[in-house]
Amino acid sequence: MKVLIVGGVAGGASAAARLRRLDENAQIIMFERGPYISYANCGLPYYIGEVIKEKSKLQVQTPEAMSKRFNIDIRVNSEVIKILPQEKAVLVHDLVNDRIYKETYDKLLLSPGAEPIKPNIPGVDSDRVFTLRNIPDTYRIKDFIDSKKPKNAVVVGAGFIGLELAENLHNVGINVSIVELADHVIGPMDFDMAALVHHHIESKNVGLYLNDGVKALYHYDDYSEVELNSGKRIKTDMIVLGIGVRPEVKLAKEAGLALGSRGGIKVNQYMQTSDPDIYAVGDAIEVKDFINGSDTLIPLAGPANKQGRIAADNIAGRKSEYKGTQGTSILKVFDLTVAFTGNNERALNNAGLKYQKIIIHPSSHATYYPGALPMSIKLLFSEDDGKVLGAQIVGYEGVDKRIDVIATTIRAGMTVFDLEELELAYAPPYSSAKDPVNMAGFVAANVLRGDCDVIHWDAVEKRDKERTFLIDVRTPLEYSLGTIEGAVNIPVDNLRNRLEEIPRDKEIIIFCQVGLRGYIACRILMQHGFKSVKNLSGGYKTYEAVTK
Amino acid sequence: MKVLIVGGVAGGASAAARLRRLDENAQIIMFERGPYISYANCGLPYYIGEVIKEKSKLQVQTPEAMSKRFNIDIRVNSEVIKILPQEKAVLVHDLVNDRIYKETYDKLLLSPGAEPIKPNIPGVDSDRVFTLRNIPDTYRIKDFIDSKKPKNAVVVGAGFIGLELAENLHNVGINVSIVELADHVIGPMDFDMAALVHHHIESKNVGLYLNDGVKALYHYDDYSEVELNSGKRIKTDMIVLGIGVRPEVKLAKEAGLALGSRGGIKVNQYMQTSDPDIYAVGDAIEVKDFINGSDTLIPLAGPANKQGRIAADNIAGRKSEYKGTQGTSILKVFDLTVAFTGNNERALNNAGLKYQKIIIHPSSHATYYPGALPMSIKLLFSEDDGKVLGAQIVGYEGVDKRIDVIATTIRAGMTVFDLEELELAYAPPYSSAKDPVNMAGFVAANVLRGDCDVIHWDAVEKRDKERTFLIDVRTPLEYSLGTIEGAVNIPVDNLRNRLEEIPRDKEIIIFCQVGLRGYIACRILMQHGFKSVKNLSGGYKTYEAVTK
Ligand SMILES: Cc1cc2nc3c(=O)[nH]c(=O)nc-3n(C[C@H](O)[C@H](O)[C@H](O)COP(=O)(O)OP(=O)(O)OC[C@H]3O[C@@H](n4cnc5c(N)ncnc54)[C@H](O)[C@@H]3O)c2cc1C
Ligand SMILES: Cc1cc2nc3c(=O)[nH]c(=O)nc-3n(C[C@H](O)[C@H](O)[C@H](O)COP(=O)(O)OP(=O)(O)OC[C@H]3O[C@@H](n4cnc5c(N)ncnc54)[C@H](O)[C@@H]3O)c2cc1C
Numbered sequence A, B: 001m002k003v004l005i006v007g008g009v010a011g012g013a014s015a016a017a018r019l020r021r022l023d024e025n026a027q028i029i030m031f032e033r034g035p036y037i038s039y040a041n042c043g044l045p046y047y048i049g050e051v052i053k054e055k056s057k058l059q060v061q062t063p064e065a066m067s068k069r070f071n072i073d074i075r076v077n078s079e080v081i082k083i084l085p086q087e088k089a090v091l092v093h094d095l096v097n098d099r100i101y102k103e104t105y106d107k108l109l110l111s112p113g114a115e116p117i118k119p120n121i122p123g124v125d126s127d128r129v130f131t132l133r134n135i136p137d138t139y140r141i142k143d144f145i146d147s148k149k150p151k152n153a154v155v156v157g158a159g160f161i162g163l164e165l166a167e168n169l170h171n172v173g174i175n176v177s178i179v180e181l182a183d184h185v186i187g188p189m190d191f192d193m194a195a196l197v198h199h200h201i202e203s204k205n206v207g208l209y210l211n212d213g214v215k216a217l218y219h220y221d222d223y224s225e226v227e228l229n230s231g232k233r234i235k236t237d238m239i240v241l242g243i244g245v246r247p248e249v250k251l252a253k254e255a256g257l258a259l260g261s262r263g264g265i266k267v268n269q270y271m272q273t274s275d276p277d278i279y280a281v282g283d284a285i286e287v288k289d290f291i292n293g294s295d296t297l298i299p300l301a302g303p304a305n306k307q308g309r310i311a312a313d314n315i316a317g318r319k320s321e322y323k324g325t326q327g328t329s330i331l332k333v334f335d336l337t338v339a340f341t342g343n344n345e346r347a348l349n350n351a352g353l354k355y356q357k358i359i360i361h362p363s364s365h366a367t368y369y370p371g372a373l374p375m376s377i378k379l380l381f382s383e384d385d386g387k388v389l390g391a392q393i394v395g396y397e398g399v400d401k402r403i404d405v406i407a408t409t410i411r412a413g414m415t416v417f418d419l420e421e422l423e424l425a426y427a428p429p430y431s432s433a434k435d436p437v438n439m440a441g442f443v444a445a446n447v448l449r450g451d452c453d454v455i456h457w458d459a460v461e462k463r464d465k466e467r468t469f470l471i472d473v474r475t476p477l478e479y480s481l482g483t484i485e486g487a488v489n490i491p492v493d494n495l496r497n498r499l500e501e502i503p504r505d506k507e508i509i510i511f512c513q514v515g516l517r518g519y520i521a522c523r524i525l526m527q528h529g530f531k532s533v534k535n536l537s538g539g540y541k542t543y544e545a546v547t548k
């Protein structure tokens, strides 16, 4: 069997290695357009920020070492420029010798990745404008910084790569501004959770222009200027674009392979394209959204690696299935860790899935043990059966742990009632006897069981002030330091004695700092015959973060 | 409804709080023998080690604050000395006024915890001999240290509390020796994983006496002496016993409540004892082992808290079930984190469950990003269907995350094939594109699929040297630095060219440093027609740790 692989990084190299392990006799040729294979895409921003100091670290494997170990014919600087499905062959452009040749295959695997989107705006083609995808891009940015010593940089786009770049440019002493068209950073998060990230970014003296797009770039001798849709202008020495990626489908398209509605290569659960001898994996393909079953693009390394492994299985004759992508992601944003898995509200709404949501603000570990840090967890779950549909977490320590646990429960099809029961590891340096994930389960389950209705910050904003009665159940001190306009202060510990102050003909909205005391207050009022009582989910902490 | 609760800490206080939230009208009286309620048992060792500096931090709730918030009648210094089930009443000894009175109940909840085992050896009753269970015990130890300035301490028993105490005594400058009757520390782990902990403890200049028990304690004016079964004698200034706990069942037993075979109070899934009006939770009860269904004692705070919540549900008339305990546990041992969940080998063998096992040594996160640290994961799984049965992890960073993910998969009844698919969060500071848990899944699944047989360190030790051929597939340098006696060195990258050096009539045992190269070598040999090829699981790293 002769197998050709296009693309020598996450999906391609993983497939090649796995295929060799499964089949010692296959002839495997791996083509890579660039000079490097198996590089650490995800490490590139950190090389720019001098967190990763050695160039060699960016290469997980070299062509020499990999071909030695796996007996693979690795051809770098070799671009596959055409697929000839009828002939079962590809045309390869040997970029070093500028020569084109044909190579035949029994099976072909495409893992060409995705390319950074470059908007069609004036000034975008300049040697002060960068995108980041591979090692050469990285060196280009790093060399520019080292030689030109830019003082200011504008990062366009506040997704993963944009934010990682912003942090890393900031790390090497550059003044950074971020421009984002949407109303919040990190598109796959909801606004209420992203708001926490906004505050953190601003606290680092990084400029954050939200709800604003780039209209044009102007380049002068000594500096450039970014003109925004709002008319604002930002002077800068360099511009980095991180506005997203687009699947590399040129080869596939020209070969007549089916593409999906989102523009990626269409594959079945075996990673097979519409041509059964051609497989595709990684950023170039469309995957099934694990939550709602729709077709989607999720360019992440974990899925790419796993898909490569699965494609190799199938090429080697083992039926192995890919069951969809949840989009579990994590991101360091300065001191913060931001992570999510599953669907956000927009995705759920688009898919027409009925959901409920809660926000809590637990501590990373037992508060009596030093170093406990706050985190915020938003949990989205099915209104019908409590199935966990998504989670977003922002915090410092232990965010990665909680997102992975929740991601696992989603994979298992578990419900919020299962979260209540999870038996997670507790000792004071690591967690609490009721882990934040358990706590999210309790709070969510209480909503579904009707033990405590919740209301969210936006509904509080929009409340009918005539018909609602807003109670701040925190202490007088907390109340005096800032509350929601119109709230009456009745501390939870006094509530039982002050019931007569609360009107029985209005909807009662309760809030405390994070939601816990509000819940207790809610339970007290409900059992004293108040009919419509709601607890502000996430409490004043979320309200303040989102509205201020 | 009038509910009495015996014990005001993890199980008892949680139940009281939950019950009030569910039932605003119940009369709730909580009795606590000691002066404190709701204390942080798990933090006590860290107060001794001055990691937790303020006494107040040890109390999560005070009687005043808790009764205010939850309208609970909290009676400290009040020991329940007898249950009168026929009368539905208890006798209470008011320890302050030394007065005994009767209190009736509709429902009674027992959460009396467990008491430290004190062996019956000469010299055990001395003011230089300590156990640790509650705040007064803690102050006793701390005061002794502050006033007597002991230079040396012996900790008897190398379980959780013993090791936490050893670390914390060491932290305040005391010379510590640990004595343990078994051949390894931390009973619920297997020897091969505990061996890693032994090396770490010894590296901290803490004495470790394994396979040895305490025969007698001798106390002289200026010092004491611990005599071991082996005849060894250790001079010391203080002795702390951490040899385990025994459920507090005196009350229950005298009241005629059924006890289980392990000596704990017997309860059903609703936390009901043999008397349907009496519930029991926490360290005092027997639980179902979640893996093998047997009755067992698992004294942990997470389960105690959850059982308290479930008991309250049932008392309040909601059917709520406890489904068993996995024993998910975690422990800081100096710089190490040690964690486990599910069954160890002994438990599986006792239960007659057929299992397979693998050990891997992944990194906490991508190695190209600074700060990646090694960890070792042992995974135990069903030979039949791959169901995850247990895991043990020793390492530095990210151990808590991986144990929680695996604990979650156990709760969900997932298999090693599911571990392969888990979509966990990856960015370089947090993990690798194939997370250690995925990796454990791959390796385990490869065993079950017959892609690579594994052999374990003990079988290598006991191998028939005539019939086996041992290959070290690491580099010549690694080989020269230490290998398994009798091993031939054929680096994996040369293997394909040196097949003729390998006998075809012997069992081939391959090893590398951690198992990865060994696996690749194994695949190569199997496909070149070698019949019996086995890879040493965990590689030389495990072998060396266990045998040296
Ligand atoms: C800066 C950056 C940071 C990232 N951080 C993270 C992160 O933290 N976590 C995460 O999960 N993901 C991250 N990603 C995404 C992750 O790297 C990708 O999802 C993953 O690499 C996709 O694998 P792939 O094999 O599809 O494509 P790639 O890994 O991009 O490999 C595709 C390769 O194919 C080559 N190629 C394309 N066309 C041809 C052709 N015609 N002929 C020959 N070769 C060709 C390309 O040169 C490229 O090297 C990051 C990506 C970038 C760029
Ligand atoms: C030093 C130490 C460290 C620990 N570390 C951890 C850890 O890191 N992680 C973990 O999961 N677990 C840990 N534990 C175990 C955990 O604390 C227990 O599992 C948990 O507290 C059990 O809850 P419980 O309600 O059953 O008993 P307890 O919390 O012990 O409460 C029982 C209470 O009942 C009172 N009582 C007993 N009899 C009577 C009576 N007749 N009348 C009135 N009152 C009575 C006792 O005085 C006691 O205060 C640790 C325990 C100790 C001692």
Ligand SMILES: CC(C)(COP(=O)(O)OP(=O)(O)OC[C@H]1O[C@@H](n2cnc3c(N)ncnc32)[C@H](O)[C@@H]1OP(=O)(O)O)[C@@H](O)C(=O)NCCC(=O)NCCS
Pocket: A008, A009, A010, A011, A013, A014, A017, A018, A021, A037, A038, A039, A040, A041, A042, A043, A060, A061, A301, A305, A309, B359, B360, B361, B433, B434, B439, B442, B443, B446, B514, B515, B516, B519, B538
């Ligand atoms: C370097 C690269 C080619 C390695 O691919 P790989 O060999 O499949 O992956 P690994 O080195 O992680 O090894 C995993 C294999 O070793 C096995 N293995 C790992 N540890 C083992 C152990 N201790 N014992 C036995 N087997 C082990 C696994 O089971 C797996 O084999 P399988 O797939 O046949 O089951 C590929 O990962 C790559 O190109 N990475 C860099 C690019 C990239 O991912 N970029 C995006 C992220 S920055």
Ligand SMILES: CC(C)(COP(=O)(O)OP(=O)(O)OC[C@H]1O[C@@H](n2cnc3c(N)ncnc32)[C@H](O)[C@@H]1OP(=O)(O)O)[C@@H](O)C(=O)NCCC(=O)NCCS
Pocket: A359, A360, A361, A433, A434, A439, A442, A443, A446, A514, A515, A516, A519, A538, B008, B009, B010, B011, B013, B014, B017, B018, B021, B037, B038, B039, B040, B041, B042, B043, B060, B061, B301, B305, B309
């Ligand atoms: C202090 C103590 C009495 C508190 O018990 P508790 O009130 O049940 O527990 P918590 O304070 O964690 O609050 C959890 C409750 O608040 C709810 N809650 C938590 N955060 C919330 C939020 N943000 N919004 C709404 N509700 C929230 C939970 O749903 C849960 O209520 P439920 O059980 O009715 O579902 C008890 O935990 C205790 O005694 N702890 C110390 C002893 C101990 O555990 N020792 C061993 C470990 S060291």
